[in-house]
Amino acid sequence: EEKGLKEPPSFKAPNITINPKEKQLLHSLYAFPDTVNEAAGDMSPARIANYVYELAKEFNQFYHDHSVLNEPDKDTTLFRLSLSALTAHVIKAGMSLLGIRVPDRM
Secondary structure, X not given: OOOOXXXXXXXXXXXXXXXXXXXXXXXXXXXHHHHHHHHHHHOOHHHHHHHHHHHHHHHHHHHHHOOOOOOOOHHHHHHHHHHHHHHHHHHHHHHXXXXXXXXXXX
């Protein structure tokens, strides 16, 4: 209210069909917190390293098979851009936990 907002802005979920590779990538991203907890409990940073490696491979295959910027459907493009940004964030977080710096761009 202090900022002049009376109710939160509405959010409309995109009307897209998520393909199997996108779904698998989402499942992998969702597994990140559990992987970190397991690695901490086992004192095994290799779990994080393996997770990040597999996630990078999975994203690479997704990117190879599906257009992100040249997708004709705008909602699908926005979804894939968000999925790409989230994947980059998780990879960077995983590498940071391992004490490895990653470039901002490649």
